[in-house]
Amino acid sequence: MPRRLSTLAALLPALFCCACVDQAAGAGEGARDQIKAVGSSTVYPFTTLVAEQYLANHPAAKPPVIESTGTGAGMKLFCAGIGARHPDIAGASRRMKRAEYDQCRRNGVGGVVEVQVGIDGIAFAEALDGPRMALTSADLYRALALAPGGRPNRARAWRDVNPALPATPIQVYGPPATSGTRDALAELILARGCLAVDPAAAALKARDEAAFQARCQRVREDGGYIDAGENDNLIVQKLQANPQAIGIFGYGYLEENLRAVRGVAVDGVAPDYRAIAAGRYPGARPLYLYVKTAHLHAIPGLRAFLRDYARLWSDDGPLVRRGLIASPPAVRAAAAQTIVRETPLDPATLH
Numbered sequence: 001m002p003r004r005l006s007t008l009a010a011l012l013p014a015l016f017c018c019a020c021v022d023q024a025a026g027a028g029e030g031a032r033d034q035i036k037a038v039g040s041s042t043v044y045p046f047t048t049l050v051a052e053q054y055l056a057n058h059p060a061a062k063p064p065v066i067e068s069t070g071t072g073a074g075m076k077l078f079c080a081g082i083g084a085r086h087p088d089i090a091g092a093s094r095r096m097k098r099a100e101y102d103q104c105r106r107n108g109v110g111g112v113v114e115v116q117v118g119i120d121g122i123a124f125a126e127a128l129d130g131p132r133m134a135l136t137s138a139d140l141y142r143a144l145a146l147a148p149g150g151r152p153n154r155a156r157a158w159r160d161v162n163p164a165l166p167a168t169p170i171q172v173y174g175p176p177a178t179s180g181t182r183d184a185l186a187e188l189i190l191a192r193g194c195l196a197v198d199p200a201a202a203a204l205k206a207r208d209e210a211a212f213q214a215r216c217q218r219v220r221e222d223g224g225y226i227d228a229g230e231n232d233n234l235i236v237q238k239l240q241a242n243p244q245a246i247g248i249f250g251y252g253y254l255e256e257n258l259r260a261v262r263g264v265a266v267d268g269v270a271p272d273y274r275a276i277a278a279g280r281y282p283g284a285r286p287l288y289l290y291v292k293t294a295h296l297h298a299i300p301g302l303r304a305f306l307r308d309y310a311r312l313w314s315d316d317g318p319l320v321r322r323g324l325i326a327s328p329p330a331v332r333a334a335a336a337q338t339i340v341r342e343t344p345l346d347p348a349t350l351h
Helices: 003-024 044-057 071-078 098-106 137-144 180-197 201-207 209-216 232-241 251-256 273-277 302-312 318-322 329-341
Strands: 036-039 089-092 112-127 172-174 225-227 246-250 261-263 284-292
Touching: 036 071, 044 089, 044 251, 044 302, 044 318, 071 089, 071 098, 071 180, 071 284, 112 180, 112 232, 112 251, 112 273, 112 302, 112 318, 112 329, 137 180, 172 180, 172 232, 180 201, 180 209, 180 246, 180 284, 201 209, 232 246, 232 251, 232 261, 246 251, 251 273, 273 284, 284 302, 302 329
Parallel strands: 036 089, 172 225, 172 246
Antiparallel strands: 089 284, 112 246, 112 261, 112 284
């Protein structure tokens, strides 16, 4: 190899590392020496707890900035680029979509590390003085879908979807379209209910996934489902003010507010820790963190923050006491290794 080429080859790793640091430290937009996370309102309380523990373990560090933006909005911010004004971490109550990953790549984000931090369940809840509802996924599909059976939703009271239910109005407070919890409602509950009651749904799903989603997973927009924003504590307050209503949020918020609300069983299974951990509850789902590889090289403390997350997600750890449901041991071990090795996400596994 000519000497000049040999010298250049020797310098490339150092140049690449410097470029990562420069880009993640600002790329002309100023530097940042504190961790910044956005994303799911469900993951938010767990990430804030880790931030508290991180500061206790690293008292000289600057406090991490943790924002509850919703999964979809968080992914949009996360994938906008690298540098000081872009977040390091996105919390998500569903997996990253392939379209989101592609947007990250187009914006130069580069490698992304995916870490499953635990399990959650989409909890349906009512006030303690509510009507003691028990629902099926079919009831929820008929009540909340835009066009159950391919026809506009005309149901106004719960009795309209099931004669065994009370004649109270269908009023369900839930997250907005940008929320991973809303996505999980559509994919785990409404689709399940649709397949249970619509004879044409299974064939439609096999033939045309987009048409199936339009028929089975779109949420009504005429007042039966009420967009309550990303503040899940606000939904708890609305249920107290309106005991006839139902609310939708992550299990962690149900666990934190059992003095004000109670869970509503779905398909005969209550949203509790054991049922969700065992996969018996129909609304069970994994929770994730997504981290930029470039920022791992540049943002002080980011690696330590992720190691703290792994240390706190054990069966009897602080995150479980906050309302997280621990992943099975093998999943936790694999996630911890992903953090140590900084294994990049394989986009071929995304949909």
